[in-house]
Amino acid sequence: xxxxxxxxxxxxxxxxxxxxxxxxxxxxxxxxxxxxxxxxxxxxxxxxxxxxxxxxxxxxxxxxxxxxxxxxxxxxxxxxxxxxxxxxxxxxxxxxxxxxxxxxxxxxxxxxxxxxxxxxxxxxxxxxxxxxxxxxxxxxxxxxxxxxxxxxxxxxxxxxxxxxxxxxxxxxxxxxxxxxxxxxxxx
Numbered sequence: 301x302x303x304x305x306x307x308x309x310x311x312x313x314x315x316x317x318x319x320x321x322x323x324x325x326x327x328x329x330x331x332x333x334x335x336x337x338x339x340x341x342x343x344x345x346x347x348x349x350x351x352x353x354x355x356x357x358x359x360x361x362x363x364x365x366x367x368x369x370x371x372x373x374x375x376x377x378x379x380x381x382x383x384x385x386x387x388x389x390x391x392x393x394x395x396x397x398x399x400x401x402x403x404x405x406x407x408x409x410x411x412x413x414x415x416x417x418x419x420x421x422x423x424x425x426x427x428x429x430x431x432x433x434x435x436x437x438x439x440x441x442x443x444x445x446x447x448x449x450x451x452x453x454x455x456x457x458x459x460x461x462x463x464x465x466x467x468x469x470x471x472x473x474x475x476x477x478x479x480x481x482x483x484x485x486x487x
Contacts (some may be wrong), residue, residue, distance in 0.1 A: 304445060305458040312378045312438035312462055316431045323427035323473055330416055334483070335362040340370070345384040347377065357381065367468040370394075375467070394426045416484045424477035427472055434465040437444040 328338045337360040343350045354360065358372040358381055370385070372378050382401055385394045395402040408416070439459060446455040 302454060304348045305442065305450070305454055308441045308445075310320065310400045310464065312434050313465045315434040316465055319427045319430035320469055320472050320476070321421055322430075323476055327420060327476065328421045330419060330480070330484070334365045335403075337362060337368065339368065339390065339405075340385070340388075342382050343388045343390070345377070345381050347380070354381065354384065366405050368403040368405065370403070372400070375399070375466075383423050386425050413484050417481050418426070420477055420480045424473055429474045431466055431469045431473065433463055443463060 328336070329341060337355075340354050340360055341355040345354050345357050346352075354370070357374075357377055358370045361369050361371070363369055366456050370379055370381060376399065378396060378398065382394050382396045385392055385401065385403065392405075393405045395404065439462060442455050442458045442462070443452070445458075446452065
């Protein structure tokens with residue numbers, strides 16, 4: 301029975317970790333005024349008739365905090381890449397010099413910063429809800445094991461461990477949210 305308790309706790313911990321990783325990924329796509337290659341993760345380019353992620357058709361770099369440079373691996377791809385960036389609704393205006401594409405990241409307005417902070421909190425709350433739902437599911441599984449003959453002490457230990465994991469991952473989510481909020485609000 302003890303192995304089953306450990307398995308429930310491990311599965312819950314893995315699910316909570318996934319929620320935090322998802323939060324980090326989602327927040328990575330938010331523009332905080334600094335250039336980041338991850339801003340272009342959602343851009344898909346038509347490459348020989350197939351929609352392909354931009355990162356698989358060009359190298360993407362950030363020479364400074366306000367510029368993203370896209371260097372296509374094939375010269376003929378520069379126009380489709382530029383078109384894909386414009387059509388991606390990211391609000392970028394690419395500058396094509398025939399060999400590479402430069403994207404200048406405009407500074408964020410105060411209004412836009414506030415709306416991004418709201419978005420960050422919304423994503424953070426979604427992650428925290430996911431962590432709490434995982435805790436609830438793990439607790440239900442432990443209570444079910446109690447009915448099947450698990451000792452009350454083992455159940456209580458399991459519930460305590462699940463709560464510690466929940467607290468740990470909730471704190472992580474809170475720290476990630478605070479860091480992203482600070483990044484967005486820093487002018």
